[in-house]
Amino acid sequence: MSVTVRVPAKVNVQLAVGAARPDGFHDLANVFLAVGLYDEVTATASPGGPRVTCTGPDAAQVPLDGTNLAARAAVALARRHGLSPDVHLHIAKDIPVAGGMAGGSADGAAALVACDALWGTRASRDELLDICAELGSDVPFSLVGGAALGTGRGERLSPLEVGGTFHWVFAMAHRGLSTPAVFREFDRLGEGVAIPEPVASQDLIDALAKGDPDLLAASVSNDLEPAALALFPDLAAALAAGRAAGALAALVSGSGPTTAFLVRDESAAARTARALQDSATCRTVRTASGPVPGATVLA
Numbered sequence: 001m002s003v004t005v006r007v008p009a010k011v012n013v014q015l016a017v018g019a020a021r022p023d024g025f026h027d028l029a030n031v032f033l034a035v036g037l038y039d040e041v042t043a044t045a046s047p048g049g050p051r052v053t054c055t056g057p058d059a060a061q062v063p064l065d066g067t068n069l070a071a072r073a074a075v076a077l078a079r080r081h082g083l084s085p086d087v088h089l090h091i092a093k094d095i096p097v098a099g100g101m102a103g104g105s106a107d108g109a110a111a112l113v114a115c116d117a118l119w120g121t122r123a124s125r126d127e128l129l130d131i132c133a134e135l136g137s138d139v140p141f142s143l144v145g146g147a148a149l150g151t152g153r154g155e156r157l158s159p160l161e162v163g164g165t166f167h168w169v170f171a172m173a174h175r176g177l178s179t180p181a182v183f184r185e186f187d188r189l190g191e192g193v194a195i196p197e198p199v200a201s202q203d204l205i206d207a208l209a210k211g212d213p214d215l216l217a218a219s220v221s222n223d224l225e226p227a228a229l230a231l232f233p234d235l236a237a238a239l240a241a242g243r244a245a246g247a248l249a250a251l252v253s254g255s256g257p258t259t260a261f262l263v264r265d266e267s268a269a270a271r272t273a274r275a276l277q278d279s280a281t282c283r284t285v286r287t288a289s290g291p292v293p294g295a296t297v298l299a
C-alpha cells in the first residue's frame with residue numbers, strides 16, 4: 001500500500017527579521033503564502049527504512065540519507081508512536097532546491113502526513129504541528145498552506161484571510177544559497193545597528209484580505225534581501241529584469257536566491273516569464289498562483 005501527498009512551495013510576502021537570539025535563531029514576523037509549485041511524496045511500506053529516492057530537475061542536489069527532511073519526519077513520527085520507520089519515501093521534486101521556497105520543509109510535512117496515513121497513527125493536527133516545528137521553522141506552514149503569519153522563529157502560525165488569487169513569476173538562479181549563511185550575513189550587515197522587533201504590516205494583511213495585487217505590491221518586504229544580494233550580487237539583475245518587464249513587485253523569496261515577481265493576472269505572468277527567460281539573468285522561470293492548500297493526501 002502507498003500514500004501520496006502533494007505539498008506546495010511558499011513565498012514570503014513579508015519577512016521581518018529581529019536580532020539574533022541566544023539560541024542562534026531570529027524572531028520573525030513571517031507572512032507566508034503557499035503557491036502552486038508542488039512536490040509529491042509517496043510513502044510505501046518497506047522494511048528497514050526510511051529509504052529515500054528522488055526524481056525531478058534538481059534531484060541530484062537532494063540528500064538521500066537520514067538528513068533528508070522527509071526521512072527525519074518519518075523517524076520522528078515512528079519514534080513518538082513506538083513504531084519502526086519501515087517506509088520507502090519517494091519525492092517527485094518540482095520545487096527548486098535551496099531556492100528559499102521551503103522545498104525541503106515541504107517534503108518533511110508531506111512525509112509526515114503520508115506516514116501518518118500509511119501507518120494509521122492518526123496523530124492530531126497539534127501533534128503533527130509539533131513534529132513539524134521540531135523539524136524546521138518553515139515546516140509547520142508547509143503542513144497548513146494557505147496564508148499565515150509565522151512568529152517566534154516562524155513556526156507559530158496564525159492563519160490569514162486572503163480575498164483573491166495572487167499571480168507570481170519565479171526566477172530560479174544558477175546556484176543555491178544556504179539559509180544559515182544568509183541569516184549570518186543579515187547579522188553581519190546589522191552589526192552596531194539597533195535591530196527593531198519584527199512586526200507584521202497591517203497594510204500587507206489588509207491587502208491579502210482584499211485580494212488586491214496593487215496594495216500587496218506596495219507592502220511586500222523582505223529584511224533578508226540585502227543579505228541575499230550581498231552574497232549573490234547577480235540577483236539584482238534578475239530583480240531589475242522583472243521590474244522592467246512590468247512586475248508590480250520584485251523581491252527575493254525568503255533567504256533566496258529565487259526571485260519572486262507579483263503580477264496582475266495570468267497573461268501578465270506569461271509575459272513577465274518570457275521577458276525574464278529572455279533576459280538570461282536566471283536558470284529557469286516558473287509561474288504559479290496562490291494561496292493553495294498545504295500538504296494534502298491525493299486520492
Ligand SMILES: C[C@](O)(CO)[C@H](O)COP(=O)(O)OP(=O)(O)OC[C@H]1O[C@@H](n2ccc(N)nc2=O)[C@H](O)[C@@H]1O
Nearest residue numbers: 024025026028136137138139153154179180183254255
Ligand atoms: C528564511 C525562511 O525560509 C523564511 O520562511 C525561514 O526563516 C527559514 O526556515 P527553515 O529553512 O525551516 O530554517 P530552519 O531549518 O529552522 O533553520 C535553519 C537555520 O536558519 C537560521 N534561522 C532560521 C529561522 C529563524 N527564524 N532564524 C534563523 O536564524 C538558523 O541559522 C538556522 O540554523
Ligand SMILES: Nc1ncnc2c1ncn2[C@@H]1O[C@H](COP(=O)(O)OP(=O)(O)OP(=O)(O)O)[C@@H](O)[C@H]1O
Nearest residue numbers: 068069097098099100101102103104105107138179
Ligand atoms: N527533502 C529535501 N529536499 C531538498 N533539500 C533537502 C531535503 N531534505 C534536506 N535537504 C537539504 O536542505 C537544504 C536546503 O534545501 P531547501 O530546498 O529546503 O532550501 P530552501 O527552499 O532554501 O529552504 P527554506 O526556504 O525553508 O529556507 C538542501 O541543500 C539539502 O541539503
